[in-house]
Amino acid sequence: MKIKGVKTFILRQDIGDKAFYSSQARFSVRSSMIVRIETDDGTVGWGEAGQYGPPEPPAACIDEVLAPQLIGRRADEPVRVFDDLYAFCRDFGQKGPYIEALSAVDIALWDIWGQSLGRPVHALMGGAVRDRVAAYGTGCYYPDFFTDTDRMLKALADETAALAKTGLTAMKVKIGLVPVEVDVERLSIVRGAFGPGFPLMADANHAYNAATAIRMGRALEAEKFLWFEEPVVPEDRDGYRRVRAALDVPIAGGECEYTRYGFRDLIGEGCVDIAQPDICCAGGFSELQKIVAIATSHGVMTVPHVWGSGIAVAAALQAIATLPLVPHTAVGVPLQNEPVIEFDRSPNPIRDELLETPFTLEDGCLPVPQGPGLGVVVNESKLEEFTNYPSPGIGGG
Ligand code: CA
Numbered sequence: 001m002k003i004k005g006v007k008t009f010i011l012r013q014d015i016g017d018k019a020f021y022s023s024q025a026r027f028s029v030r031s032s033m034i035v036r037i038e039t040d041d042g043t044v045g046w047g048e049a050g051q052y053g054p055p056e057p058p059a060a061c062i063d064e065v066l067a068p069q070l071i072g073r074r075a076d077e078p079v080r081v082f083d084d085l086y087a088f089c090r091d092f093g094q095k096g097p098y099i100e101a102l103s104a105v106d107i108a109l110w111d112i113w114g115q116s117l118g119r120p121v122h123a124l125m126g127g128a129v130r131d132r133v134a135a136y137g138t139g140c141y142y143p144d145f146f147t148d149t150d151r152m153l154k155a156l157a158d159e160t161a162a163l164a165k166t167g168l169t170a171m172k173v174k175i176g177l178v179p180v181e182v183d184v185e186r187l188s189i190v191r192g193a194f195g196p197g198f199p200l201m202a203d204a205n206h207a208y209n210a211a212t213a214i215r216m217g218r219a220l221e222a223e224k225f226l227w228f229e230e231p232v233v234p235e236d237r238d239g240y241r242r243v244r245a246a247l248d249v250p251i252a253g254g255e256c257e258y259t260r261y262g263f264r265d266l267i268g269e270g271c272v273d274i275a276q277p278d279i280c281c282a283g284g285f286s287e288l289q290k291i292v293a294i295a296t297s298h299g300v301m302t303v304p305h306v307w308g309s310g311i312a313v314a315a316a317l318q319a320i321a322t323l324p325l326v327p328h329t330a331v332g333v334p335l336q337n338e339p340v341i342e343f344d345r346s347p348n349p350i351r352d353e354l355l356e357t358p359f360t361l362e363d364g365c366l367p368v369p370q371g372p373g374l375g376v377v378v379n380e381s382k383l384e385e386f387t388n389y390p391s392p393g394i395g396g397g
Helices: 056-070 078-089 097-117 149-163 180-194 210-222 237-246 259-268 284-297 310-320 349-353 380-387
Strands: 003-014 029-039 044-049 132-139 170-174 200-203 251-253 341-344 365-367
Touching: 003 056, 003 349, 003 380, 029 056, 029 097, 029 349, 044 097, 044 310, 056 078, 056 097, 078 097, 078 284, 097 284, 097 310, 132 149, 149 180, 170 180, 180 200, 180 210, 210 237, 237 251, 237 259, 259 284, 284 310, 310 341, 310 349, 310 365, 349 380
Parallel strands: 132 170, 132 341, 170 200
Antiparallel strands: 003 029, 029 044, 132 365
């Protein structure tokens, strides 16, 4: 069973008047890089990268550098392929697009390996602990009119009232674009909509220095938030430690980190309580298993970051199915020692429409796909439609 073809797809969808802000950027277009790997017996595997960075660089890494090395190799040895290609890229690509590209390839090869054995990826990873995963929503971004505080707060009240009826297990709110005092008002609206005791988390996308993060963290503690994600920039390990030491709210981070080596440092240096590798960026299933070993040995729970298409959601479900309780108890408690899945609720037609059967909530959970490989079917006509969306382009009239 040898690799015969490798093809990348750059997907892009304009979200028009639904554009929104995180603390770092305005999103008016959603994008993704999908890889399709075909074997000499006609098996097709799918992988993904490039959802929160530009999709072109990982596509170029695959097309120009990795694909020529993949053609003719065994398709059912993803860990060996990852290690070989990582070694090849080490001198120029320990982080960033090369590792995103390797992640997409790795996911596709695990998909193929599973299909070749008629088993889901979670079985190949060593066995599932759970067949469904409690889902938390990611939402409450900022609208274009975020500088009009009264209008923004009213829109947030409407959004949270609707989200509170969707049956999510927990909800994560964006913070960091506006002054702390305004975000504190936003937290209070969210708490009011979901009610006391409902699990809430906050994500600053590294908007703060350590002192401001601690000030915000006190407000999160007062509203009984369960984690504070990316309080400071990922390079500021001292800042992470300072924030974590000052606050009782657990600190989460890692979506900007790569491979076992990046997480060895982030976790080993005491920066986080919850590690958030993105399977489509940090090194696929092959590296996730090493990251989980490092995290578990430090008493850190792994809750993968997910912001991509249905392929990314399927990959996350396959992996989360296998994650141990950290620490072990007879029965897990979601968010306390039982991992959950990030279910992004911001506008993204690629996430909602790329699969033949989209993921939907069942009792606040997403079911782990049980079919061979990733266990999902890509709608190839939708893939073509999203791929054909014209690039915004550079320059011109
Ligand atoms: Ca995040």
